[in-house]
Amino acid sequence: EAGVAQSPRYKIIEKRQSVAFWCNPISGHATLYWYQQILGQGPKLLIQFQNNGVVDDSQLPKDRFSAERLKGVDSTLKIQPAKLEDSAVYLCASSLAQGHYEQYFGPGTRLTVT
């Protein structure tokens, strides 16, 4: 079974630039999550999708972050404009459905904002 795929693996941008991350969840998984993991900390949930609908985006900085999952499969997370404090690893995870607690994580995208 293929795991969660993410791209790119690494990205370096200057502050005020824009960046987008892509995630392809495990086939058949209805729930998709984006997390931000700052170095030395645990992952923090940014947004959760159930199919193509948003379930929880309470911790998403909506003034600069946006995410979509238009067809209920792949998802993109965008930051515009980026700030220095956005430097982190962005993890995508998926689970079978809401209420299924076991989440499968992708390898993450390491973002460096200079």
Next chain:
Amino acid sequence: GESVGLHLPTLSVQEGDNSIINCAYSNSASDYFIWYKQESGKGPQFIIDIRSNMDKRQGQRVTVLLNKTVKHLSLQIAATQPGDSAVYFCAENIGGGSRLTFGEGTQLTVNP
């Protein structure tokens, strides 16, 4: 508010020894807990979970203990191997749904 944290940021053990990684949580409404292992450059990997109506659960070489009285969770790894070297996170879920709140992690180093 919700809070999951770890007592020790680092733990160093000898190969073959048993390891114990601790986690404290503050929300008594938490009903589900998971331990994840994260190796360098990889995403977190599920190890074992436990529901709040249990106090112990065993897997292959791992055991999770839950003490709801003192809001404490621990992960025990038997016969620790070099491949166990990683950062270990506990995570909690409150009130159903799928949202997990992660602690800050313990770096486990296994010395040969």
